[in-house]
Amino acid sequence: MSDRTLVAGVDSSTQSTKIVVCDAETGEVVRTTRAPHPDGTEVHPDRWWEAYTAASQQDGVLDGVEAIAVGGQQHGMVALDEDDEVVRDALLWNDTRSADAAADLTAELGGVGAWVDAVGLVPVASFTVTKLRWLAEHEPENAARVARVVLPHDWLTGRILQQGNGFERWTTDRGDASGTGYWSAATDGYRTDLLERAFGRVVELPEVLAPTAAAGRTADGVLVAAGTGDNMGAALGLTLEPGDVVVSLGTSGTVFTPHDKAIRDESGAIAGFADATGNHLPLMCTLNAARVLSATASMMGVDLATLDRLALEGPVGAGGLSLLPYLDGERTPDLPHATGTLSGLTRSNATPENLARAAVEGMLCNLVAGVDALRDNGVRVERVLLIGGAAASRAVREIAPGLFRAPVVVPTPAEYVGVGAARQAAWALSGASDAPSWSLTLDSEYAVPEQDCSDVVARYGALLHTVHGR
Numbered sequence: 166m167s168d169r170t171l172v173a174g175v176d177s178s179t180q181s182t183k184i185v186v187c188d189a190e191t192g193e194v195v196r197t198t199r200a201p202h203p204d205g206t207e208v209h210p211d212r213w214w215e216a217y218t219a220a221s222q223q224d225g226v227l228d229g230v231e232a233i234a235v236g237g238q239q240h241g242m243v244a245l246d247e248d249d250e251v252v253r254d255a256l257l258w259n260d261t262r263s264a265d266a267a268a269d270l271t272a273e274l275g276g277v278g279a280w281v282d283a284v285g286l287v288p289v290a291s292f293t294v295t296k297l298r299w300l301a302e303h304e305p306e307n308a309a310r311v312a313r314v315v316l317p318h319d320w321l322t323g324r325i326l327q328q329g330n331g332f333e334r335w336t337t338d339r340g341d342a343s344g345t346g347y348w349s350a351a352t353d354g355y356r357t358d359l360l361e362r363a364f365g366r367v368v369e370l371p372e373v374l375a376p377t378a379a380a381g382r383t384a385d386g387v388l389v390a391a392g393t394g395d396n397m398g399a400a401l402g403l404t405l406e407p408g409d410v411v412v413s414l415g416t417s418g419t420v421f422t423p424h425d426k427a428i429r430d431e432s433g434a435i436a437g438f439a440d441a442t443g444n445h446l447p448l449m450c451t452l453n454a455a456r457v458l459s460a461t462a463s464m465m466g467v468d469l470a471t472l473d474r475l476a477l478e479g480p481v482g483a484g485g486l487s488l489l490p491y492l493d494g495e496r497t498p499d500l501p502h503a504t505g506t507l508s509g510l511t512r513s514n515a516t517p518e519n520l521a522r523a524a525v526e527g528m529l530c531n532l533v534a535g536v537d538a539l540r541d542n543g544v545r546v547e548r549v550l551l552i553g554g555a556a557a558s559r560a561v562r563e564i565a566p567g568l569f570r571a572p573v574v575v576p577t578p579a580e581y582v583g584v585g586a587a588r589q590a591a592w593a594l595s596g597a598s599d600a601p602s603w604s605l606t607l608d609s610e611y612a613v614p615e616q617d618c619s620d621v622v623a624r625y626g627a628l629l630h631t632v633h634g635r
């Protein structure tokens with residue numbers, strides 16, 4: 166019988182639930198399971214519970230686990246009634262119907278600067294506060310039934326505790342709270358005035374737990390830690406060094422790095438989130454990332470491996486072909502109703518190789534803007550750590566360094582949101598002042614090429630201006 170302590174981390178993200186079990190001392194991943202979520206931008210939380218249940222019943226994954234924490238997709242609006250029943254499907258981070266509400270809230274408070282001063286971010290459709298305004302305006306009967314609002318990771322944490330008698334109250338953490346639009350990482354407090362402005366009244370909000378606090382214990386005595394947002398979890402799962410910036414290519418594309426102070430960005434490119442350790446996590450997020458590649462592959466009738474090969478056979482710059490990848494609208498830049506644009510097509514560059522390369526370059530160039538926004542805000546960018554499902558793409562790995570103008574390292578493939586949640590669980594279980602020291606192993610590294618790719622990035626910037634006036 167192994168004498169090592171096992172801890173579990175859950176990644177309840179947009180497309181699936183992943184459960185990762187780690188050695189609490191070393192961080193070695195010993196088990197991983199997963200189960201899919203339905204597609205869409207609104208989902209009943211019961212689907213997350215069903216996926217969690219399915220993943221937790223695979224291969225005895227949770228056998229012997231002493232602590233668990235949940236990392237979840239950020240911002241989702243889980244509206245509960247007096248009996249903690251879900252009032253309506255949760256609007257997710259990638260739902261854009263509250264875009265008008267976001268614009269109204271921004272104007273009402275006095276513009277972007279007022280919101281950045283208040284809660285470190287500029288309202289866009291992703292953020293919970295805008296979804297509450299939408300609910301109040303478009304579904305007043307549902308709005309009237311709302312007693313409390315929690316986030317996806319809060320809800321799953323509570324549901325796990327409710328399996329026994331360990332549930333005492335709804336909880337959240339600084340990281341996920343900072344993505345609501347009514348909690349400030351600068352003051353570590355809720356701004357219920359902004360909640361009331363959005364929703365018309367104040368509703369109950371989850372208690373914000375400290376980074377190593379426990380939310381409770383299961384009937385079997387397993388410690389359930391605070392949990393956090395998925396990007397905060399990933400940051401905790403990666404042992405980052407000064408100068409490291411993470412680019413995560415899942416359903417969303419995100420650029421983030423732990424920082425010792427809040428970044429104030431009125432452009433809205435960088436949101437001033439909190440991390441899962443008591444620090445800050447400035448973050449840029451795009452709505453379009455991995456699924457730009459799968460959509461392009463599907464359109465071309467090829468699999469992802471073939472898309473990779475074609476993209477790498479294409480020249481830098483795809484022969485002048487550009488794909489502005491706003492296939493689901495876009496969050497950054499704030500273009501919720503945008504669609505994709507294929508530009509520069511000619512008879513001579515109309516090749517599968519150029520189209521595949523344009524999909525990779527277009528998706529990455531949107532994230533280059535996030536890396537450059539961090540640079541513009543004083544963040545040192547010395548290397549990019551690539552994670553998320555599309556980090557498995559050889560084309561992405563090889564094309565990224567030239568566009569980011571930074572070397573790219575790919576950590577040993579793992580579900581780093583789940584690893585980070587497991588590290589939080591181990592930290593809460595230990596009661597130590599610092600998180601356990603888990604080493605990060607690298608799978609591969611990609612240097613900045615000699616060929617200058619700045620003209621590709623500039624071309625995308627010019628196209629964004631031409632097509633969308635940004």
Ligand SMILES: Nc1ncnc2c1ncn2[C@@H]1O[C@H](COP(=O)(O)OP(=O)(O)O)[C@@H](O)[C@H]1O
Pocket residue numbers: 178179180181414415416417455456458459469553554555556557558559
């Ligand atoms: N080799 C690959 N090349 C490109 N995309 C990939 C590859 N493997 C997985 N993906 C994509 O990664 C995505 C899932 O990544 P993940 O980080 O789990 O997403 P999320 O956390 O948002 O649910 C899917 O859209 C899938 O198509």
Ligand SMILES: O=C(CO)[C@@H](O)[C@H](O)COP(=O)(O)O
Pocket residue numbers: 178179180237238239240258291344394395396415416417418419448450
């Ligand atoms: O909205 C954000 C970050 O602000 C997204 O990163 C969501 O948290 C969804 O994450 P993934 O499902 O893409 O991991």
